[in-house]
Amino acid sequence: SCVSFLFTCLLTNASSMTSRQKQQGRVLADAALFQASGDPFAKKDTFAHLSPQEQAFWASESAGSLDDKIKEMEKPLEMTTSVEVKLVGFSGDGQNQLNLGERDLGPYLEALKGDIQSHVLQGDQHTMPITTKFVFRVSTVAHHLTSAIQNAIHSAVDAVPQAQAPDDEDKDRVISYRVVDDILAEDFHKSELAYTIYLLNPVPAAHKYLYRWDGESSSWGAANLRVGGGHGCATPLWVARERYLWVDLTAGPASYGPHSSGAGVVLESTLPRPSLPQYNLPSSGKAPASGRLVADLVSLIRDACVHLLQPPQAHSNIRFHDHLTIQVIRIVDRQITNNPTGDEDIGLKVIQQELDTLRVGPQSISLTVKSVELGDCDFCAAALTRGVATTTSTVLWRPPGPKTPHPQDNHTEVFNPSFQARVHQFLDSREMHAALSSQGPLHLGLWAEAGLDPPPPVSSPGPLGIRRRTLPVYLFDLSFQDALLFDRHYQVVPFPDMVLAVRTQAGETLLDYKCGGEVVLLQPHSVTRPLLGGILQAVWGVAPTSFSWDAPSQVIRKNHLWDPTLTPYGPASTASQLSFVQRDAAVRNLITSQLNATVSAAAYLLRTFADFGRGEAPLTTQAATQFTARWHVLQHKLARATRTAAVHNFNVSMYFALSAAHEVGALADILHASAQEMHSTIQCFEEAKKPLELYVGVLLVIGLVVYFF
Numbered sequence: 124s125c126v127s128f129l130f131t132c133l134l135t136n137a138s139s140m141t142s143r144q145k146q147q148g149r150v151l152a153d154a155a156l157f158q159a160s161g162d163p164f165a166k167k168d169t170f171a172h173l174s175p176q177e178q179a180f181w182a183s184e185s186a187g188s189l190d191d192k193i194k195e196m197e198k199p200l201e202m203t204t205s206v207e208v209k210l211v212g213f214s215g216d217g218q219n220q221l222n223l224g225e226r227d228l229g230p231y232l233e234a235l236k237g238d239i240q241s242h243v244l245q246g247d248q249h250t251m252p253i254t255t256k257f258v259f260r261v262s263t264v265a266h267h268l269t270s271a272i273q274n275a276i277h278s279a280v281d282a283v284p285q286a287q288a289p290d291d292e293d294k295d296r297v298i299s300y301r302v303v304d305d306i307l308a309e310d311f312h313k314s315e316l317a318y319t320i321y322l323l324n325p326v327p328a329a330h331k332y333l334y335r336w337d338g339e340s341s342s343w344g345a346a347n348l349r350v351g352g353g354h355g356c357a358t359p360l361w362v363a364r365e366r367y368l369w370v371d372l373t374a375g376p377a378s379y380g381p382h383s384s385g386a387g388v389v390l391e392s393t394l395p396r397p398s399l400p401q402y403n404l405p406s407s408g409k410a411p412a413s414g415r416l417v418a419d420l421v422s423l424i425r426d427a428c429v430h431l432l433q434p435p436q437a438h439s440n441i442r443f444h445d446h447l448t449i450q451v452i453r454i455v456d457r458q459i460t461n462n463p464t465g466d467e468d469i470g471l472k473v474i475q476q477e478l479d480t481l482r483v484g485p486q487s488i489s490l491t492v493k494s495v496e497l498g499d500c501d502f503c504a505a506a507l508t509r510g511v512a513t514t515t516s517t518v519l520w521r522p523p524g525p526k527t528p529h530p531q532d533n534h535t536e537v538f539n540p541s542f543q544a545r546v547h548q549f550l551d552s553r554e555m556h557a558a559l560s561s562q563g564p565l566h567l568g569l570w571a572e573a574g575l576d577p578p579p580p581v582s583s584p585g586p587l588g589i590r591r592r593t594l595p596v597y598l599f600d601l602s603f604q605d606a607l608l609f610d611r612h613y614q615v616v617p618f619p620d621m622v623l624a625v626r627t628q629a630g631e632t633l634l635d636y637k638c639g640g641e642v643v644l645l646q647p648h649s650v651t652r653p654l655l656g657g658i659l660q661a662v663w664g665v666a667p668t669s670f671s672w673d674a675p676s677q678v679i680r681k682n683h684l685w686d687p688t689l690t691p692y693g694p695a696s697t698a699s700q701l702s703f704v705q706r707d708a709a710v711r712n713l714i715t716s717q718l719n720a721t722v723s724a725a726a727y728l729l730r731t732f733a734d735f736g737r738g739e740a741p742l743t744t745q746a747a748t749q750f751t752a753r754w755h756v757l758q759h760k761l762a763r764a765t766r767t768a769a770v771h772n773f774n775v776s777m778y779f780a781l782s783a784a785h786e787v788g789a790l791a792d793i794l795h796a797s798a799q800e801m802h803s804t805i806q807c808f809e810e811a812k813k814p815l816e817l818y819v820g821v822l823l824v825i826g827l828v829v830y831f832f
Contacts, residue, residue, distance in 0.1 A: 156756065156782075159774065163484040164445055164590075165781035170756050170789065181759075182752035189733050192754065196726040199240060199252040200718060200761060202769040205316040206432065208232075208424060210263045211272060212324035218373050219397050219404045221324055223417070225261040231421040232259040239433040241715050242672040243664075244679055246438050246619075251719040253765070255433045259424070260316065268310060273325040275302050276371075280328040295375065295639070300334040300361045303369065311367040317770060318432055320424060321369035324397060333357035333374050333639075336688070336698050356638035356695040358687035359394060362431060366703045366771075368688075370423065372396050379638040379695055380683045387669055387681035394684075395419035429671045430685050431704045437666040440619035441716040443777065444592040446487045449478070449658055451596040452573050453494040454503045469598070470651030470699070477655060477701050481663065481709045484774045495573045502569035507599060509565075510555035513546050514611060550599075552609045552616040552623055559597060560620060594662055596622040598650065603627040606647055614645075615653035617661040624657065626650045636694040638687075643694045652699045656691030659701075663709035664716070667692035710773045717780040718764060725757065725787050732794045741797045750793050757786035 155177050156169045170178070186192065213223040237259075241251040279298040303323070311319050335357045359374035372394060380388030395416055397404055402416045451469070475490045482488055497503055558565045561580070570577045578593035601607065606629040609616045615624045631644040659665040668690045673680045686695035689702035742750060760783040768776035 153759070156759070157775075157778075159484075159778040163774070163778060164443075165778050165785070168785040168789070169782060170753065170785065178752055181755045182748045184751075184755065186751045186754045189729060193726065193729045193733060195758070196722055196729060197252075199254040200722070200765045202253065202255045202765045203258060204255055204318065204432065204769050205258045205260065206424075206428070207314055207316040207319045208259055208261045209310075209319060209321050210261065210324070211321055212269050212326070212373075213322070214263050214266065214269070216266055216269050216326075217273075217324035218326055219324075221397055221404065223420075224263055227417050228261045228421060229259075231417055232261070232424070235421060235425060237425065237428065239429060240674065241433075241719075242435045242674070243439045244435050244437055244666055244670060244672065246440070249439070250674075251436075251715060252722050253715050253718060255769075257428055257432070264310070268306070269325070272303055272306055272323065275306060276325055276332070277328045280330050280332045283330075295331045295333040295357060295377075297333055297335045297357045299337045301337070303334070303371065304361055304363060307367065307369055308363065308365070311363075311365060314367075317366065319367040320427055321367065322420065322423075323369055323371040323373065325371070325373050327373055327398075331375070333359055333377055334361060334371070336696065355697045356643075356687040358695075360685070360688070362685060362688040362690075362702045362704060364689065364700065364702055366707070368427065368431065370394065373398070377639065379687065380636070382635045382637045382642070384635070385681070387683045389684050395423055426682065426684070430668060430682060434668070434704065434708050435666050435670060435672040436708075436712050436715070437660050437664040438619050439664070439716065439719075441662075441664045441712050442590070442592075443483065443713045443717060443781065444486075444590040446589065446591045447489070447662065448578075448591075448593045449474075449488070449490045449596060449662075450575070450578070450593050451490070451492040451598055452569070452575070453492055453598045453600050454497055454500065454507070455494060455600045456497040457602050459494050459496055468600075469654065473651050473699050474655050474658070477699070478658070480701065480706055483710060483713070483777050493573050493575055500569065500572040502565045502572055506555055506558050506565050506569065506597070507550075509558050510550040510552070511548060512551045512554075513548055515544055515546050547611070548605070548607055549611045550607060550609045550623075550625060552613075555597075555623055556616075556618050556621065559595075559623075592662075594621065594658070596624060596654070596658065598624040598626065598654075600626045601628075603629060605629050606632040606645075608632075608647070613653075614647065614650055615657035617657040619661060622654070622657040622661050624650055624654055634694050638695060645694070652691050652697070655699060655701075659691065659705060659709060664712045665705050665708045668704065669693060707771065710777070711768060714764065714768050714773065714776050714780050717777070718761065718783070721780070721783045721787055722761070724784075725790065728787065728791050728794065732798070741800065742793070743797070746793050746797055750790065753786050753789045753793070757783055757790070760786065 155173050158167065158169050159165075162169075170181075173181075187195075208228065210223060210228075212218065213221055215222050237257040239255045239257075241253045241255070243249055243251065276298070279302040280296050283296045283298065307321055336355050356379040357377060358379075359372070359377050360368065360370040362368040373396070375394070376391035376396065377394075378388075378390055392399065392401075395402075397416060402413045404413060404416075451471075453469070469492065471490055471492060478488050478490065495503060497507070557563055559569065560566060561577075567577055578595065579591065605627070607625055607627050608614060609623060609625060614626070615622060617623075625647075626649075627647045629647045631646055634643045634645050636643040656665075656667075660667075668685050668688075669681050669683045669692070671680045671682065683693065683695060686693040688696060689698045689700045690696050690705065691699065691701070760779045764776045764779035764783065767773075767779065
């Protein structure tokens with residue numbers, strides 16, 4: 124008995140030591156693979172520099188059959204991201220004295236299918252093998268934080284100057300978003316999770332109110348939009364520079380979105396405001412949680428995840444480059460005198476400042492401008508001429524004549540308005556893109572007349588494997604006094620290989636977009652904000668904030684709820700700053716595109732080799748060992764890339780995403796070498812001779828049958 128007990132203890136200790144040694148070996152092997160400090164862009168094949176013992180560690184475990192590997196590559200990679208939902212004013216200290224907590228929201232969030240698979244919207248629409256899984260944690264804030272927010276809101280609403288207060292008491296007073304954001308920013312810094320969503324339910328103020336970005340500094344460039352003299356649409360929510368957002372369910376109601384036609388309009392019932400009659404909450408006394416209200420709050424959280432935390436990707440032509448140059452070619456139809464580059468007018472410093480926040484490690488992102496006069500550039504004139512198109516529409520027109528006398532003053536004449544069919548000019552973006560693309564007839568000539576060397580092909584690496592890219596931005600800076608837009612609606616149109624922009628000196632132009640009953644006015648001479656958005660979409664594939672992908676219906680959905688915040692997209696905002704939504708999406712798109720390319724290449728490689736029909740049998744023992752080791756390293760790097768991206772460690776994530784390509788290349792070399800040793804053979808054989816006794820027996824049987832029958 125004692126001997127048996129001692130023997131069991133020895134086996135347990137030996138097993139524990141083996142497990143501990145294996146874990147230590149994994150840590151050492153993992154550390155040997157991570158060389159980001161000296162090689163941030165993964166130019167070197169780290170596996171090739173491992174010691175024989177470290178390489179043997181990665182080959183020590185079985186990797187399964189070839190079919191198992193193919194199935195493994197077909198499974199989507201998973202990023203797990205944590206989201207903290209903080210409730211403000213839901214502990215009986217807010218509107219309707221509503222009581223709501225983790226017990227109420229938790230079951231709904233757990234039942235919510237919150238996994239979002241990365242999807243590409245434009246061009247060849249497809250879903251990428253990368254899924255984001257959200258883990259939610261619900262908490263209520265302390266009473267003193269709720270009180271601080273309520274007091275700040277009430278004081279700001281009461282302090283609105285009488286001159287700025289609306290005449291109609293039913294209209295909203297507009298206050299700065301900073302009233303709430305400054306308080307929540309301090310609280311957010313105490314959070315430990317990746318993202319934080321604040322749901323606010325303060326006690327109503329003496330007047331209805333909404334928030335608005337106050338254009339806090341002129342250093343962010345001139346606004347290209349105007350809404351009743353303010354900076355963008357008034358809104359009940361805000362999306363910050365850092366990774367948090369908040370929604371005030373007491374504010375408003377707000378309304379904004381397309382005016383005459385279009386989806387995603389924000390109405391009074393868009394947000395789950397507890398004061399809405401469908402929730403049947405008592406106006407006094409503590410109100411229990413309403414099942415419908417809780418469900419709508421969870422739907423709001425889900426919408427924030429789809430549009431802000433994991434938005435879709437605009438296009439698939441996204442690759443990481445060590446050196447990225449944004450070359451703006453400014454084509455002007457007048458003499459260039461003062462400020463020949465147009466830096467100040469275009470707002471290059473603003474754009475460069477925001478692009479610098481998107482750098483990965485020591486990546487270089489530069490923005491340069493070259494101005495050329497239209498009269499000195501025949502190819503520029505040809506591109507502009509090719510793009511000009513016309514359309515006819517019926518508008519309320521005040522013609523310059525005939526004039527009719529004013530009925531009350533014979534000496535005063537007024538215009539006689541009438542509906543007339545008018546011809547409008549616009550620029551056809553598709554025509555101009557076809558003419559200016561690298562395969563187009565005007566590309567080389569325009570760059571030569573601008574005094575620039577044409578950019579090299581995107582796929583061609585430079586010396587030492589350095590990846591470079593130059594994105595052309597063609598800005599037509601014209602002195603037209605009439606509005607001239609791309610496709611009748613846009614100042615800037617991005618493509619994966621270029622950005623087209625136009626700027627004129629026309630007056631304010633009405634847009635088919637309203638904010639609280641006021642029409643949004645476009646200022647065609649300001650292009651800073653749309654240029655920033657166009658560059659983001661072309662290079663990093665950042666989709667407009669209002670776009671999302673509906674996986675069950677397989678369609679693109681629009682929701683303008685999140686538009687009036689820090690975003691370069693849409694008519695509801697005038698900010699030229701980027702929120703965490705665009706900054707995270709830009710770098711994450713680079714990583715997911717690289718992972719998608721690696722996984723697709725590995726899956727194609729394995730399927731091609733599987734067509735031989737013999738599994739991994741053609742591999743020699745040494746080749747099979749190398750294949751197993753490389754396979755384990757590939758899986759390890761893919762897992763590290765997704766885990767670090769989920770916690771926003773994008774530099775490390777990009778390193779492993781780039782480094783994983785070395786493993787696919789090595790696997791291809793191993794299989795190619797083995798395939799070279801395979802050859803087809805034809806084996807000939809003679810048919811076996813039948814013995815004489817067999818023929819005699821057959822004849823005897825036949826004879827007996829004939830005799831008796």
